Amino acid sequence: MNNELIKALKEIETPFYFYDINLLNETLSVVKEAAEKRNFHVHYAYKANYNDVLLQTIKKFGFGADCVSGNEIKKAIEIGVAASKITFAGVGKTEKEIIFALNNEIFAFNVESIEELIVIGELAAKLQLKANIALRINPNVDAQTHHYITTGLDENKFGILPSNIQTCISLVKSNPFLELQGIHFHIGSQILEMNVFKSLCVKVNEWNTWFEERGIYLKTINVGGGLGVDYKNPDTNAITDFETYFAIFEKFLEVRPNQEVHFELGRSLVAQCGSLITSVQYVKSGIKKRFAIVDAGMTELIRPALYQAYHKIEKLSTQALSTSMMYDVVGPICESSDTFAKEIELPELSRGDYLAIRSAGAYGEVMASRYNLRDAIKSYFKMDSTPILATGW
Numbered sequence: 001m002n003n004e005l006i007k008a009l010k011e012i013e014t015p016f017y018f019y020d021i022n023l024l025n026e027t028l029s030v031v032k033e034a035a036e037k038r039n040f041h042v043h044y045a046y047k048a049n050y051n052d053v054l055l056q057t058i059k060k061f062g063f064g065a066d067c068v069s070g071n072e073i074k075k076a077i078e079i080g081v082a083a084s085k086i087t088f089a090g091v092g093k094t095e096k097e098i099i100f101a102l103n104n105e106i107f108a109f110n111v112e113s114i115e116e117l118i119v120i121g122e123l124a125a126k127l128q129l130k131a132n133i134a135l136r137i138n139p140n141v142d143a144q145t146h147h148y149i150t151t152g153l154d155e156n157k158f159g160i161l162p163s164n165i166q167t168c169i170s171l172v173k174s175n176p177f178l179e180l181q182g183i184h185f186h187i188g189s190q191i192l193e194m195n196v197f198k199s200l201c202v203k204v205n206e207w208n209t210w211f212e213e214r215g216i217y218l219k220t221i222n223v224g225g226g227l228g229v230d231y232k233n234p235d236t237n238a239i240t241d242f243e244t245y246f247a248i249f250e251k252f253l254e255v256r257p258n259q260e261v262h263f264e265l266g267r268s269l270v271a272q273c274g275s276l277i278t279s280v281q282y283v284k285s286g287i288k289k290r291f292a293i294v295d296a297g298m299t300e301l302i303r304p305a306l307y308q309a310y311h312k313i314e315k316l317s318t319q320a321l322s323t324s325m326m327y328d329v330v331g332p333i334c335e336s337s338d339t340f341a342k343e344i345e346l347p348e349l350s351r352g353d354y355l356a357i358r359s360a361g362a363y364g365e366v367m368a369s370r371y372n373l374r375d376a377i378k379s380y381f382k383m384d385s386t387p388i389l390a391t392g393w
């Protein structure tokens, strides 16, 4: 992609997001095949990236939508996702958002607290509309990932504590406008240790049995998302091992007849198809360091500043690569945390050189901000049927 991309770069301003839609298509085919043969249902987590071109592509594969705001539900409907494939999660659903979801008769509310369940129940009764409820249970499984993206421990704000589940059941039973459809789990993000998913299966099985023993039939088991990607090797490992991932659930989940298994994958579908393209403004020598100051910053990609996340950085060059040197790659924003990488080896850089910050398709563009009154970030796409850099459909 390098040569073509560099030629096209001459005509556009950096920084921008570059999405390889061909890779996205390949990734989605692999997911679809691995999920369908096991009869698993996949919802794409919109919050990972709601760029229209990506959403259109994902929708074509028939995946549902996992939304965490009323606006995401609205977006999913606009993109053409059937309401019967839309789930709504989040700890702070507002009345306006709940009403919007009720009116659109979405597939399920993933409920995160007793308090929220009461409000959904009241609004559903008032509007005389049925709300399908999936209780998000906090399974207390350690995702073994960064503490900011761990969500399934007792100390996190997400999910309902096991001791409160009985109360939730009583609430649902007492309100004809609430229907208990299933249970929901989501334990964290960027999980690469497959044993974590095995532990999750064990917990889910316990809960499945627990409900069964109380005579409650659960139609859906939603195990959330969280599957990680290889940030170190975006080329050799461009598509996550979905086969192994789904096989774990197939092997360890004890699914009852007619029970549906749902997944909510975000990062693993879109991370590798996106890069943030930036150009070197200045190469500045410090006392012990050399800084490559680029025109993208934490305003375009906040993950390194927010979670010390690693993103591979490459020089885009048509020439044979020259001797390499050590650089800190930093942005222009007035914050010391505005650093993409420290002490990394790159071919010698000079003003005007282009860099690709890889694996930036998830939690990149969607977290962009206008801090420092930055320009809104643009995106370009590579697709089979178009020139290398298309601005959209």
Ligand SMILES: *Cc1c(COP(=O)(O)O)cnc(C)c1O
Pocket (backbone or CB within 6 Å): 045, 047, 048, 066, 068, 089, 090, 186, 188, 189, 190, 224, 225, 226, 227, 264, 265, 266, 267, 268
């Ligand atoms: C963020 C989120 C997801 C997606 O997580 P990934 O790590 O991107 O796969 C799924 N479900 C819920 C409830 C979420 O909040």
